[in-house]
Amino acid sequence: MSGPRRVAVLKGGRSMEREVSLRSGANVEAALRRLGHEVIPVDADPSLVRTLRAERPDVVFVAMHGKGGEDGTVQELLEILDIPYTGSGVQACARAMDKVMAKAVFANAGIATPPAFAFGESAFRELGAADALMEIETRLGLPLVVKPAKQGSALGITVAREPNDVPRALMTALSFDDHVLLERFVRGREIAVTVLGTDDPEALPAVEAVLSGDFYDFEARYTPGMTELVAPADLRPELADEVAQTALACYAALGCRGFGRVDMIVDADEQVWVLEINPIPGMTDTSLLPKAATAAGLSFDEVIERVLADASLGG
Ligand SMILES: Nc1ncnc2c1ncn2[C@@H]1O[C@H](COP(=O)(O)OP(=O)(O)O)[C@@H](O)[C@H]1O
Numbered sequence: 001m002s003g004p005r006r007v008a009v010l011k012g013g014r015s016m017e018r019e020v021s022l023r024s025g026a027n028v029e030a031a032l033r034r035l036g037h038e039v040i041p042v043d044a045d046p047s048l049v050r051t052l053r054a055e056r057p058d059v060v061f062v063a064m065h066g067k068g069g070e071d072g073t074v075q076e077l078l079e080i081l082d083i084p085y086t087g088s089g090v091q092a093c094a095r096a097m098d099k100v101m102a103k104a105v106f107a108n109a110g111i112a113t114p115p116a117f118a119f120g121e122s123a124f125r126e127l128g129a130a131d132a133l134m135e136i137e138t139r140l141g142l143p144l145v146v147k148p149a150k151q152g153s154a155l156g157i158t159v160a161r162e163p164n165d166v167p168r169a170l171m172t173a174l175s176f177d178d179h180v181l182l183e184r185f186v187r188g189r190e191i192a193v194t195v196l197g198t199d200d201p202e203a204l205p206a207v208e209a210v211l212s213g214d215f216y217d218f219e220a221r222y223t224p225g226m227t228e229l230v231a232p233a234d235l236r237p238e239l240a241d242e243v244a245q246t247a248l249a250c251y252a253a254l255g256c257r258g259f260g261r262v263d264m265i266v267d268a269d270e271q272v273w274v275l276e277i278n279p280i281p282g283m284t285d286t287s288l289l290p291k292a293a294t295a296a297g298l299s300f301d302e303v304i305e306r307v308l309a310d311a312s313l314g315g
Pocket residue numbers: 114145151152153154155157183184185186187190214215216217263265275276
């Protein structure tokens with residue numbers, strides 16, 4: 001503990017996940033105030049740099065999600081301004097936010113992710129990639145999960161059940177990002193592991209989201225009561241250990257700091273498939289991180305204090 005500090009909480013921004021970030025930010029601010037810190041709420045906008053220069057915080061707590069806040073952009077600005085900030089650095093954020101990039105890093109580290117193909121928008125426009133859809137469907141099988149490479153909160157993701165669904169799913173994903181992934185649909189249990197720490201990261205107990213529909217979409221995430229969250233997830237000890245080790249391996253492979261959350265699916269054969277890592281996990285009332293903290297015997301405030309204590313520059 002380094003005593004009370006002047007903490008700017010960065011939230012909002014222009015991303016699709018603005019509303020989610022405002023809720024995460026409000027919870028972070030409340031926790032920081034309870035912990036005795038001085039809080040400067042900052043809704044990220046074009047005057048961000050000027051605001052931070054004027055306010056001169058000791059440290060920034062980045063509570064942003066999605067483009068701009070979670071992809072290394074805001075982190076780069078904080079590096080330039082020389083203000084320590086929470087969470088992962090520029091490189092780790094940039095690679096984590098890009099699912100195509102992150103999958104490649106995971107594959108190199110021997111971590112299983114669902115087989116997928118990825119394209120930039122120009123491949124469709126300039127190289128007729130749409131004509132390869134039949135091969136993609138044959139190689140990966142249906143259903144296919146079509147998703148934007150850089151997005152969160154399941155925005156722009158469609159499960160395409162038949163060949164006819166794929167083109168529209170692609171258009172949807174491409175309206176969110178200029179790169180898209182077509183990924184094999186893995187049926188199984190939705191498991192997420194929150195990781196805390198930097199030098200000696202710790203995996204909190206896994207949380208299972210018991211879905212009422214096919215996937216953990218935006219509504220299922222942020223409508224209180226719609227999705228049952230089980231924490232700790234009911235996994236046999238060996239499997240609980242495996243998902244924890246997998247999450248730590250993902251975190252290390254990307255060089256994450258402070259905190260993060262790894263989303264996975266565990267199939268009927270107990271194969272663990274990593275979907276993605278979130279460098280700034282949701283901290284809303286219906287988010288997984290508060291549930292994981294409770295299951296670990298930690299209060300939300302303790303988690304926030306630990307993330308704050310790990311704030312740094314560089315890396
Ligand atoms: N390959 C897949 N197989 C089955 N469901 C998937 C797959 N990919 C994504 N999903 C579903 O979509 C949700 C969001 O996908 P994810 O890759 O975690 O992106 P986001 O960044 O939007 O959270 C997952 O929680 C899961 O319910």
